Amino acid sequence: MPLIQLVKLNEHDPYAYLKDVLTLLPTQKNNAIDELLPHK
Known part of the structure; x- marks a missing residue:
């Protein structure tokens, strides 16, 4: 769930x-x- 919230943010x-x-x-x-992280 925290990953989904980070993606939405x-x-x-x-x-x-x-x-x-x-x-x-x-x-x-x-x-x-790390290139796959939502903030990249």
């Missing part, structure tokens, strides 16, 4: 954000995970 659609993150996560490098 950054004026993103929670569904679209989670869909995008879950799509990109398997191919994201470990040292670039």
Whole structure:
């Protein structure tokens, strides 16, 4: 729930954000995970 609230605070659609993150996560490098945070 805190992640969803953070997404909303950054004026993103929670569904679209989670869909995008879950799509990109398997191919994201470990040292670039912070790029998936909602404030980036």
